[in-house]
Amino acid sequence: MxxxxxxxxxxxxxxxxxxxxxxxxxxxxxxxxxxxxxxxxxxxxxxxxxxxxxxxxxxxxxxxxxxxxxxxxxxxxxxxxxxxxxLYGHEHHDHLICTVCGRFVEVTDNAIERLQTKLFKRHDFIPQRHRLDLYGICDKCGKKRRAD
Amino acid sequence: MxxxxxxxxxxxxxxxxxxxxxxxxxxxxxxxxxxxxxxxxxxxxxxxxxxxxxxxxxxxxxxxxxxxxxxxxxxxxxxxxxxxxxLYGHEHHDHLICTVCGRFVEVTDNAIERLQTKLFKRHDFIPQRHRLDLYGICDKCGKKRRAD
DNA sequence: TATAATTATGATAATCGTTATCATAATATC
DNA sequence: GATATTATGATAACGATTATCATAATTATA
Missing domain, CATH: 1.10.10.10 (Winged helix-like DNA-binding domain superfamily/Winged helix DNA-binding domain)
Structure with a gap:
């Protein structure tokens, strides 16, 4: 610790x-x-x-x-x-999740963050928090799959 | 129906x-x-x-x-x-959710969608699906809250 | 249109992840 | 060290969902 x-x-x-x-x-x-x-x-x-x-x-x-x-x-x-x-030492981030091996990757994209804020405003919402989970197949698992 | x-x-x-x-x-x-x-x-x-x-x-x-x-x-x-x-007649969309009244608004933002695809690529992921939930306070609930 | 076969339904038990309860062990205060 | 209070482990309870089973409804067959 x-x-x-x-x-x-x-x-x-x-x-x-x-x-x-x-x-x-x-x-x-x-x-x-x-x-x-x-x-x-x-x-x-x-x-x-x-x-x-x-x-x-x-x-x-x-x-x-x-x-x-x-x-x-x-x-x-x-x-x-x-x-x-x-949470300690981890800025706000979204998640890339491999649906094969279950690996989590913490990602951030400032452009997406800004667009989300706009989206809140466009619909007259006061932003509180958001959550973005991106599911896909990671490089390693993709390669393994192609090899099989 | x-x-x-x-x-x-x-x-x-x-x-x-x-x-x-x-x-x-x-x-x-x-x-x-x-x-x-x-x-x-x-x-x-x-x-x-x-x-x-x-x-x-x-x-x-x-x-x-x-x-x-x-x-x-x-x-x-x-x-x-x-x-x-x-699902029928509903394109892919994300959700704006009011944390006060629980209202759901289905939203889409093509720019965000494109950036998400890039994010997948940047981390060598094959995209499968994603999920974006935006939590905030809707216009109606915000006004009510200010009035109280 | 009876009858047999099979699915639909309702009641209820079982399951899964999580939380609450309770007796006992550990820790802190004096 | 005695006392009070929290921590812990065992287990019961919980809420959402699923499975089971007997019975009702539907479909296929004669």
Missing amino acids: RPKEEIILENYIAEKGFKRGAQRKGIAEIFLSTEKHLSAEELYALAKKKYPSVSFATVYRALKVLCGCGLCRELRFDDGVSRYEH | RPKEEIILENYIAEKGFKRGAQRKGIAEIFLSTEKHLSAEELYALAKKKYPSVSFATVYRALKVLCGCGLCRELRFDDGVSRYEH
């Missing part, structure tokens, strides 16, 4: 009057050092390696705390499963 | 060897004549008016058939609830 993220987490726990549970800390460490859009289930599997007796509830609770202090964000994708992404 | 949509549905049912159940037909009619992004629960409520004994299962089954013949599409939004949108 990078020092800044650790400080944010510790401050949040102190400020909320929580105590420092070993599992929660450990799960947070695993999450923050895994640069992936993990689902609760995936994070649980990783946590099990370190804490064989860990419960799903603890994983969900740890994720809730991480979201609470702004270190992560819950994203629900089309399969109905929530995945959690890092 | 507009004639073309009815034909599509009837053909699909015939081709699959299904029978013509009254409730399914009625639910399809309600769905197709309601130009909204209905959830299963909302459609169930509407169906109940016509068929007081109708079951949730029948609503879900009707929606499955409608999706099967391409008349509708399931979209899962951030609240985890699936909503169903009309």
